[in-house]
Amino acid sequence: MDFNETKQTYRDTIEQSIAFAGKGLDFFTSVKADYLHRIVQAELPGLDKPRLLDVGCGHGYIHPDLRRFGFDIVGVEVATEVLPFAREANPDVTYLGYDGTTLPFEDDSFDVAMAICVMHHVPPEQWPNFSREMHRVLRPGGIVAIFEHNPINPLTRYVVSRNEIDDDAVLLSTSTLRGLLKDAGFQQVATRNILFTPFASPFFRAVDRQLGWCPFGAQYYAVGKVV
Numbered sequence: 001m002d003f004n005e006t007k008q009t010y011r012d013t014i015e016q017s018i019a020f021a022g023k024g025l026d027f028f029t030s031v032k033a034d035y036l037h038r039i040v041q042a043e044l045p046g047l048d049k050p051r052l053l054d055v056g057c058g059h060g061y062i063h064p065d066l067r068r069f070g071f072d073i074v075g076v077e078v079a080t081e082v083l084p085f086a087r088e089a090n091p092d093v094t095y096l097g098y099d100g101t102t103l104p105f106e107d108d109s110f111d112v113a114m115a116i117c118v119m120h121h122v123p124p125e126q127w128p129n130f131s132r133e134m135h136r137v138l139r140p141g142g143i144v145a146i147f148e149h150n151p152i153n154p155l156t157r158y159v160v161s162r163n164e165i166d167d168d169a170v171l172l173s174t175s176t177l178r179g180l181l182k183d184a185g186f187q188q189v190a191t192r193n194i195l196f197t198p199f200a201s202p203f204f205r206a207v208d209r210q211l212g213w214c215p216f217g218a219q220y221y222a223v224g225k226v227v
Contacts, residue, residue, distance in 0.1 A: 010059060010082075013165055025061065027200060032116060032147050032221075033065035034205070035194060039223055040071075040112055043143045050111040053137060055103070055130075056118030060086035063093050071112075076103060101129065108139040116147045117219075119177070120169040127172075131184035138226045144186060147221045148172055150193060156218050174215070177222045186224025193217030 014025050040050055049072050054063070057075030059082055066073055073093045077083055080097035087095050098104050100122075113134040122130050134144050149156050151171035160166045172180075174191040181189045192212035197204050211217065 010165070011061075013163065027198065028195065029062045030065050031195060031205070031208075032219075033062050033069065035147075035221060036066065036112075036114060036145055037069040038209075039143065039145050039221075040069075043223070043225065044111060044141070047111060051109070052112040052114065053103070053105070053110045053134075055113060055115040055134060056121075057086060057095065058082055060090045060093060060095070062116065063090045067092065074110075101126075101133075103133045103137050105137045107136055108142075109137045111139060111142050112145065113138055113142070114145045114147070117149060119146060119148060120166070120171050124170055127180050128183060131180045131186075135184045135186060135226060140226055142226045144181065144224045144226075145221055146177060146181075146223075147194075147219060148177060150174075150215075150217055150220050153216055153218050174220055174222070181222055181224040184224075185226070187227040189222065189224040191220050191222045193220045195219045 011025060040047070044050060049070050052066065052071045052073050054073060054075040057063075057077050058079070060075055063073055063075070063086075067090070075086060075093060075095045076098045077086070077095065078098065078100045083095045083097060086093070096104055115134070119127060119130060138144065149160060149171050151157065151173055160169055160171065178189050178191055193214055193216065194208060194212065195218040196208050196211050196214070196216070
C-alpha cells in the first residue's frame with residue numbers, strides 16, 4: 001500500500017473498518033497514548049520531557065495526546081505526502097521523511113522510539129533492519145515500544161481483512177516480535193495484550209490493563225530496553 005495515495009482518505013477508511021466496535025480512531029489512539037505514557041513512567045521514571053521518535057508517524061493523530069504527556073516528538077514517515085497534514089495539525093512536532101531503511105539520525109539520539117501498527121506493512125525481510133535501526137538511535141537506557149495487531153484475535157483478523165489499507169499486511173505474532181527485538185540487541189523484552197473491550201470508562205481501562213497476560217487482546221505492544 002502506498003500511503004501517499006490515502007493521504008486524504010486514511011481516517012475515513014479506518015473509521016469505516018472499525019465502526020462495528022462503536023468507537024472511532026481517536027479512542028484507540030488515546031488508549032495507546034496512555035499505555036505509552038505508563039510504559040515510559042515505569043521504565044524511565046523522573047525523566048522530564050522524553051525525546052520520542054515515532055517511526056511511521058503518518059498523520060500524527062496520536063501526537064496531541066503524547067504532547068499532553070510532555071513528550072518532545074519527532075516523527076518520520078516514508079509516505080512524505082502525508083507530512084504536510086501532520087505539520088498543519090501539530091506545528092510543535094518535527095516531521096521528516098525517510099527512505100524506510102536508515103533512520104536519519106545519529107546513534108543514541110532518543111529516549112524512546114515507537115511504531116504504532118507500522119511493522120505489519122513492512123516487508124518481512126526488512127523486519128530485522130527495522131528493529132536494529134530503532135535500537136541504533138536509542139541512547140543507553142532508552143526504550144522501544146511497538147504496537148501491533150494481534151493475529152490470533154478473530155475480530156482483529158476480520159478488521160484487517162476488510163480494510164483496503166491492510167491489503168499488504170503481514171501480521172506479527174508476539175513471539176515473532178519478541179524475537180526480532182532480542183536479535184536487534186534489546187534487553188528485558190516483553191509483550192502485553194491490550195484492547196479487550198471498546199469501553200472508555202476508567203473501570204474498563206483498568207480491567208484492560210489487568211488482562212495483559214491474556215493472549216486474546218485486539219492488539220498488543222512489545223517493549224525492550226537498550227542496555
